[in-house]
Amino acid sequence: MTKKSSIILPSTSISRRSALKGIAAAGTFAAAPGFVRYAQAQSSAPIKIGFQAHKTGIGAAYGRWYERTTTAAVKAINAAGGINGRPIEIITEDDGTDPKRGAEVVAKLATQHQCDVVYGTLFSHVVVASAPVAGELKIPYFVVSEGYHVASGKLNRYCFQPGITDVRSQVTAMAPWVSGNLGKKVTMIFPDYAFGHDHRDYFTPAIKAAGGEVIAQIPIPPTESSFTKYFPQIPAETEVLYHVMVGPAVLTFVKELGEFYGSNKPQLFGFIDSLEAVDINSPGLEFLDGSHFWEGCPRYTQANDSEAMKAYRAAVGIDDNGAAVGDPKDVSTAAHMFGCWETLYVIKQAMEAAGYQGPADRAKLVEATEAIQGFEEGPEHPQGDKVFDGKLHQVYGHQNISKVEGGKLKVVHRTEIKDGMYEAEGDYTQQAL
């Protein structure tokens, strides 16, 4: 961005574009009787947060609940005085859960809407495609994705994931419990693309370190709509079947798995990603009774919920079953969407620490975010306390393992933060701002 081509725009000369802008700015200044008023408006104008939303496409169910959570968090923050006394304004753009459109949307939020930061992306491919734009435009980009992308060290200094843990941390934290409580011999069934590969690559060594082993890995091509032919590949000695299927075919997957095993099944361990926004009591899912799932944040009300958790659930508008209040069929994406709530409070914390006034302070905002070391459990972080790695731009936190009992998900184990920590592969603070 700052380094201009010496043949097209010599860095030492004034370009015609700059000259035109300068003339226009000078004219505006001379003709603007309200310039002082404008300066005052700057200090009380809303903080504009660009929301890159999956309103349509494969991530639409997540997008709907991310938007509701965002609205609730902004309402709470603004009611408490906003950020540095300035209210938050959310500017939403639909990315269609598409990487190309995602990158365009980040550019639009930054340069057309003049947002202060961009936030809210979930799907990993959209995050990775959008990251170069954020880096080039030097606009802080706060994602709520759980992918192992920011933490891989391969994005750039303007990308952060401070509100939700990444998949590597999640599987690393849970492997010891799986090995100790469900079984040592694990067969993995996963989608044959990056999300599934992350599970394969990080769970396999983690379960080995915990005394277990992965005895078979069964990748499923993303074009499959029936899975019966893959089930005979599951070794008979399998004690735990680890499944992370996602997308519309997951109901077929579970139904066919039930038909294959009948009542004599191994222990099942899965990621709730498969069934986010899906009623666990849907016809065909009876086979999951007694199985275990990862949940970032519990869908169902738990007996030991904190006051902060109760307040968060009420603010977002979900009932005891994790569905929209007044519409039990509208099931939330509770395991992930808390990340939106917490990320917005991280943005608030970092902006206030940086004394953020406007886009000129974006570099200070990046440094202030990097300086954060962790978060206490409370109204701003209802999911629990967390440790933030400022060099890696990634947060670590607690994971929940829940069991399907009586048509509900009950948390049976909560990992420690240290269980999910790993050696960082990058240090963004070494990159120039």
Next chain:
Amino acid sequence: MNIGKQIILHIAVIALLAALDYVLPAYHQGVFSRIMVLAVFAMGYNLLFGYTGLLSLGHAMFFAAGLYGAGLTVYHLGWALPLAFVAGVGCAAVLALAIGLLALRTTGVAFMIVTMMFAQVLYLATLYFGQWTRGDEGIVLPQPTRLVEFAGLHFDFSNPVTRYYAALVLFAAVLLITLGIVRSRFGRVLIAIRENEDRTRMLGYNVFANKLAAVVISGAISGASGAAYALLFGYVGSTFASVQYSILPLLWVLLGGASTTLGPLLGTVLMYYLVDFSSDVLARAVPDWNFSYLGVVGIALIVLVLFFPKGIFGTIRAHWARWLP
């Protein structure tokens, strides 16, 4: 006489695009950089669909071949950008030659299905070899790898102005090449094949060889677009190999006007802004109606086929300017 008008028109379009850089706001400057690169993709598609009459439903594979050919050589092998660009175009051309040799054994609907299936193979291959491609998630080309030093000058392709002019140079080159092809004897043979393949064969032309050449040139141009997209925008991912990116160039060409040299640019511009504005307008007008911008694309396709089969430039040529190439 016509050649003079045609050259003036095309030079004027290129000059207009160069001038736009000075007046467009930052957002639209970035948009036009993308549009020019994608219009190259559409021009490549148009050469096969518009001028030769071969409807491919798998052109995403050529775009993706360029994208990965350029992106992976930069990311894994550390190649310089010009070499990576050539690698991308080369990958697409070789792939087009192989696909052409097989797919041109079919015609009509079978050609559409075969090209779509080959594209699906490439798409799944990008997922399967995730160790190198990171599959659907894709890879980012780090900013330092997108620098070129030449004769003491340095070009940073993450710089919006440099990127704009790089896209313009590519667009202008492909536009003029397309104009040259269309006006050449080879171009007229392609049109003859489109109009009546049997008669062209009876006249003594080697139809298969000419169609194969059209597939290779079309694939190479589409690959050039993919390579430029990777190097200018810094992202390589399997979504660009999916069927959606085989349909989009068809749509852009239909909207602007098939078998017109400038139709692909106009179609790409209009469709981009239709998607961009419709998202804003629909969000404001019917906030509770979660209407997909892809729905806008679908409706546009239906309206075009039903009411404007020749597209905008095709209609203009039919009624007012028969000299348009």
